[in-house]
Amino acid sequence: MDWAFFADQLLTPTDKFIKAFFLVIYMSLISMFFGIIIGAFFAILRLSKNFFFQFFSFLYIWIFRSVPVMVWFVLFYTGFAMAGIFRFQDIEIFNVVIRGNVQAAIICLSMREAAYMAEVIRGGILSVENGQIDASKSLGMSWWQSMYRIILPQSLRVVVPPMGNNFNIMLKTTALASVIGVEELFLTTRTISAATFKVFEMFLVLAIAYLIITMGWSLLQILMEYRLNRHEQDPDKNFIEKIKENFSFSKNIHRDGA
């Protein structure tokens, strides 16, 4: 064990490693963003009265949850190019070059995430009391208004915890994109360790890098849930007290119906 090398890599990582670190974050964020939007769309389709819509949504969820995302990566990027269907080209947005394989990875991750999020959001929508929907209708709100202003916001309380789970998984699933040559953390670490033969040291650094990313996310989720519990908080308490209260499980277990 070469502690000097380990400390060096941890405290002053190479540019390549830092780039990979941020690539993981932005790939996950973009994929999650599209995953939520497309997922909400399929959740609503699944809950519609139209049988064709329901079936279409069911089919989508089934397909994208069934095939490993690694298979999608290869199919979309390498497979499509080989079959002459579509070749992902590098594109430049705001002076940032997005490589073709990164685009393919984002699309696959988004599509897969949408399938999982569709079920999470469907659960959230089903958790909203009928009385709330009746109330919004009785005030003359249209279907879209009551969905957007009442049902979806109320479903967030149920949606956010599993969504946090999904995002945590997503951050780590990006490692699989190494299979199509995306230079994210895993592949970069492999490259460095192969050149230096310091496998143990390098992968320890990698593990810590993932810990840091997921910790950042966990803190963000605490803030989100804090905001969502606005209706239960005592306005006289300060921020820290409220966060603490929000963090304790006893309060949530003893919660009565909203």
Add this chain to the structure above:
Amino acid sequence: MFLSINNLNKHFGTNHVLKNVSTNLKKGEVMSVIGPSGSGKSTFLKCINYLEYPSSGTINLNGEFIGTDQNGKLMSERIIHKQRKKFGMVFQNFNLFWHMNLIENIIEAPIRVLKIEKNRAIEIAEDLLEKVGLIDKRNSFPKKLSGGQQQRGAIARALAMNPEVMLFDEPTSALDPETINEVLKVIEKLAIEGMTMLIVTHEINFAKKISSRIMMLDEGVVIDDSYTKDFFNSNSNQRKYSFLNQDL
């Protein structure tokens, strides 16, 4: 007639819940709907603003057919959504939006549906909160309010849409006896102001006090529909007699 309901029928599967219910209300009239549990009172109320679609029958408010045309042909969902705002509805379980505070609850629909400017909507909402005695609870969330306060807030929310008719679905059934009165007082105030109202209630004494008409439903059939004093003076109907005497 201001509000006329003609031969309303409602089926839930094979269950015939409302059987040819008809009635007429003049503007400013207050009608209480009473009857045992499962008699179809709440369903009747929900059919009026199409929260439940009636199986057949027509509803006419001030010359305009609601939900269907005069031949009973169903209108599009979009039109039904728009027509609902003519009726203010107050629910047994209040159903204030729990993710919004009181003032947000009240201004939501006026801003989104009536397209009233936000500042103006807040003014209207504050006046209404004053009226129901909740102005000091302006920024409270529903969960922090008592049942009676929530129900008064819900009444203010319905009134903010400036409805032509108010529908009350057992407004005091979920309240403890001490807070029932504060809600009844608000409803009484509305009656005095000349609001046309339909009230489904178990509070027979209250019904007697504020309504000009009383309708009794039993198993989806109108047992009696008459002016309040006639309603309590005639004991012609056996079913009504037994209901009133066990309840009073």
